């Protein structure tokens with residue numbers, strides 16, 4: 001099982017047992033606004049996401065990781081990881097943090113390690129990140145990771161920005 005560590009964090013694959021906590025997390029207004037286009041997703045949908053993540057771990061060695069603090073192991077603060085983008089080819093980075101743990105650099109710290117894992121262990125050649133243009137906090141994470149702006153366009157009816165990073169450009 002892929003377990004990653006950073007200075008402050010332990011990252012472990014999302015599991016079935018996380019589903020109720022994830023549902024509370026992902027349906028909070030500030031979290032769901034951009035993550036789920038403001039839709040209050042069902043517990044069943046959360047379960048499907050966790051199942052897809054586990055399948056991606058099996059297939060490619062990565063997926064969605066739970067972000068836990070080393071100071072309070074077992075408590076989920078957020079998530080960060082890879083999934084197959086809907087084009088069926090590209091790997092996408094996705095993340096989120098409970099509002100009360102935002103603004104401490106935890107997501108960026110987790111995402112750097114997840115990107116390293118993706119490029120160095122899984123051999124991903126390119127990783128993209130996609131968000132609604134108004135989601136400046138998410139764009140800030142992409143820019144702190146040194147991802148490169150690719151395009152801004154209407155995507156599923158929403159003003160959307162795409163960032164990307166090639167394996168060869170990953171600094172770590």
Ligand SMILES: CC(C)(COP(=O)(O)OP(=O)(O)OC[C@H]1O[C@@H](n2cnc3c(N)ncnc32)[C@H](O)[C@@H]1OP(=O)(O)O)[C@@H](O)C(=O)NCCC(=O)NCCS
Pocket residue numbers: 030031032034035094095096097098101102103104105106107108109130131132135137138140141
């Ligand atoms: C997008 C999201 C993950 C960003 O969270 P975040 O807390 O701003 O990101 P980080 O954990 O990397 O923290 C960075 C912030 O902490 C600050 N910070 C404080 N202490 C820090 C430290 N020790 N190290 C680094 N940054 C620190 C940074 O200055 C930065 O603030 P800024 O963006 O105002 O400059 C969060 O807003 C979220 O979960 N949103 C809902 C879900 C979502 O939209 N996900 C993205 C979908 S595409």
